[in-house]
Amino acid sequence: MNQLNIATAPAAGYATVSAQVSPTGGLDVLSRNEVARLSDASGTGLHVLLRRCALAVLTSGTISDDPRTMFERYPAFDIQVRQQDRGIRIELQHAPAQAFVDGKIIRGINELLVAVIRDIVYVAAQIEQGGFDLADPVGITHAVFEILRNARVLQAQKDPNLVVCWGGHSISREEYEYSKAVGYQLGLRGMDICTGCGPGAMKGPMKGANIAHAKQRHTRNRYIGISEPGIIAAESPNPIVNELVIMPDIEKRLEAFVRVGHGIIVFPGGVGTAEEILYLLGILLHPDNRSLPFPLIFTGPAHSAGYFEQIDRFLRLTLGDSVAEHYRIIVGQPVEVALEMVRGVERVRAYRRATEDAFFFNWGLRIPFEFQQPFPATHEAVAGLSLRHGRPRHELAADLRRAFSAIVAGNVKEAGVKAIEAHGPFVIDGDADIMAALDAMLKAFVADDRMKIPGGTAYEPCYRLAQAEI
Template sequence: MDTQIAPEGHLEVLSKAEVARLWDTSHGGLYQLFRSCALAVLNCGSGLDDGKELLERYKDFDISIVQRERGIKLDVKAAPASAFVDGVMIKGIQEHLFAVLRDILFIDGEILKNQHIDLETTEGVTDAVFHILRNAKLLQPQISPNMVVCWGGHSISGHEYDYTKLVGYHLGLRGMDICTGCGPGAMKGPMKGATIGHAKQRITNSRYLGISEPGIIAAEAPNPIVNDLVIMPDIEKRLEAFVRVAHAIIVFPGGAGTAEEILYLLGILLHPDNANLPYPVIFTGPASAADYFKQIDQFIGQTLGSEAQAKYTIIIDDPVAVAKEVQAGIKTVRAYRKQHGDAYYYNWLLKIDREFQHPFVPTHDNMRGLALHKNQPAHLLAANLRRAFSGVVAGNVKDQGIRAIEQYGHFEICGDSEIMQAMDVLLDSFVKQTRMKLPGKTYIPCYKVIK
């Protein structure tokens, strides 16, 4: 469908220079980035989780800026019909489109080309993440800690999805806001449940944050409940945004992407500088997910050891217990930040090593060259394990990763035999439990574990 839409509330005007930056690269660069992210937003709810397939399915899709004295409009051509109701674009999707435009222009002009932000330092990256979130108005200084980040797979069973809604409901009853990767499945369920809990408590200023990045947005298009969307430049800054805004993290069942998130978080919490910093982490799912978390726990024990296992609590089939544990943990977080003078809205005290910030490009050479051995500190091993799972995600759903697999074959993952055996068992379980792709789709592995 074709339409023209105007922004409401933010980004009503653009300078001529901003429009020029977007259109000077009309056949690549900034425009193609905007087009692919915009198409993903418009494709919300389609059940498609393949970036390459999405771009090929809508080859005629186009989006351009109409610059007028009284403001701007987006001229949209050949958009997915699911984004419209009776010929009018759904309001939430319209807001998400302008959020994409806002973030892409801001990151290009104020982050990547800003000589005062050094992305080669840990402080510079953390500052960049802060500025992106602040520009998107996601940082609210007058709110007591209540932000719960929920991670989990976009491909989960109906029973697991219902459980995520129950957990969200009990969090909502306790006044908790929700932040997720903004896609379907375990990213949508907690938000959906929380809306009912908030409604019962007559909470009218609920926050449902969605944090995405260009490579993953096609597989995890922002769900309609998200009322604050931000697009980060890459997966590493997306993950840092999660752990900086979170007051607690809940992990539901998922696949390679969820394993990547878990390893990222545990690697940070294993850093010696974070030893005494309170950070509530709960793994949870219905009774049917007990074996899943047993496998995850076993993998963590085999690779990172008991110290890593001590960083989280596993609660099976008890949404009320999860919500109460989160509530108690956040009270501890609040007291700690108040005592140490840290902001409630952004966790400045959390130490994040450069190994967790430097963007990892999952080429075949980079995947083969990962240091997957125990002759290194546990937090650095976690960083490299995170990269391995990031490569699997790229090969599964990202346009660039899928094309690399088609051209050069499987990613090869090499390392210590014990670690490779544990990784092979875990990835195989994800495949057998259909956690790599949405239900009904045959999964063809993009990787080969060399044991």
């Protein structure tokens, strides 16, 4: 790592550093065209995207869910990637000082910064060259595979041990400590962790597993964070993430989770967690996935029992009682959660061996096209959702997932926030009983501070339920 011309200066009241950084790991050279595009701030360039994702990495550990906060704190921040005779260098202007120690960039942040450049360049090049057939379900899965392979996330010489943990960024201290306890028990049993890479229930399991891995003297442990450009600004990577992947959109991010994970644990959360639950259950309800083992556990501390009871009621009402066959609710028992997950992963291992499927990528899982298509969080698209009984269950689950995705966008994604400011709340409509159940669940999320991190202004809903007003 080489840092030159280091200087500190205040920007909007926050200390900054300007430096030249030699990239560490995973990125050796770029073409002249790629370097030029990373500097291009026009509509066809990559600089705006690079700046947003790079600043999120440089503010790793910051607790905020407003995507505009970072740029208000560091309005003069800029990043440029330069070619030089022995590779590339990264120039940072007015970067957050918290990313540096004694004038040198923190190594882990350097690595995550390289991951951002790697993924932005690769995805842009492949899409433009037609490398991904995004009009075909198989082509989309191929795209997810190639992005993960290019990021070196797929490792062929490992037995199944990757547990995906979902849950809210805005959770109570008790829920955070519980997620850490579960991660600890998983780590003692040799499990690696993959999350959405942010704070809260995304950080807790990684932190717990990190301590357990140290006690067990495990090395080369994996704490994988999978994000996407629309949300990374509101959920900066937590400091424990040692492998970061930036997927192009939320749908490919969700597919990446279920393709690489050998089991999923869901902690308490808000609308983003509900979106993830409906995504996975909608897929598992598809007839083609009937015999495929996929361990799924809902868990939290004892006081979270009511949260999961409400989630369970909503799922049974909308998708039928048999949906509960696909998950197990375990409250207040971190050891039992870990043991159940170990047993589930062993079933996955046996199934993959019997079907000659890869351990590192779940090719056998059928993901319908409606779960893969990017959903634009616009007022018109939200109004077109069909949240009504009588449809195939996986299709209803797909539209319910889209409704929650829109609320996530209105809460924390810059484009969604701007759409709400310009045109008012999204209007969601459907059968009266579904709307009533949705209304009750969303009100509970608001009351429990699960929509936004507490401490700012009172939460103003970005949605309106038409039937709930009748």
